Amino acid sequence: MLIDLLFNLSLLLLAATLCFAWWKGGAAERYAALAIGLTWVLGLVGQAVTGEAIPALTILLADWALAIGLLALALRYRSTWLGFALMVQGASMTLHAMYFQEPGRHPNYYLIGIDGLSLAMLVLLVVATILAMRSRRAVAAA
Numbered sequence: 042m043l044i045d046l047l048f049n050l051s052l053l054l055l056a057a058t059l060c061f062a063w064w065k066g067g068a069a070e071r072y073a074a075l076a077i078g079l080t081w082v083l084g085l086v087g088q089a090v091t092g093e094a095i096p097a098l099t100i101l102l103a104d105w106a107l108a109i110g111l112l113a114l115a116l117r118y119r120s121t122w123l124g125f126a127l128m129v130q131g132a133s134m135t136l137h138a139m140y141f142q143e144p145g146r147h148p149n150y151y152l153i154g155i156d157g158l159s160l161a162m163l164v165l166l167v168v169a170t171i172l173a174m175r176s177r178r179a180v181a182a183a
Contacts, residue, residue, distance in 0.1 A: 058163045066170040069118035076110035101137045122169035133158045
């Protein structure tokens with residue numbers, strides 16, 4: 042029951058963050074929101090297809106796809122927050138490497154770490170969107 046509630050809250054938080062970034066953000070924030078949303082959806086589809094309780098390989102593939110997408114956006118838009126997002130993805134890759142050294146040994150730490158880094162990515166997206174809004178207001182005022 043609690044797990045279902047937390048899962049639904051995380052999906053609500055994801056949807057709210059992505060909508061906010063798409064509605065109020067600049068181009069970099071919109072495309073990043075699209076990339077984050079697509080990788081979450083593909084991760085959920087992969088989990089449903091494999092039926093695994095801890096779909097580590099599915100999460101790894103989704104994180105690689107997101108890292109490549111964020112790298113492309115960072116090269117295109119030269120935005121500082123995308124550099125921080127890539128650092129979050131690097132930490133995620135570190136968690137994957139640690140998990141795959143001894144699969145299944147510490148699944149709680151792995152899942153808490155992945156969830157925490159996902160939350161950090163959403164916080165980065167919200168902060169970047171707010172900064173883009175402030176930047177547009179400053180340009181409009183000048």
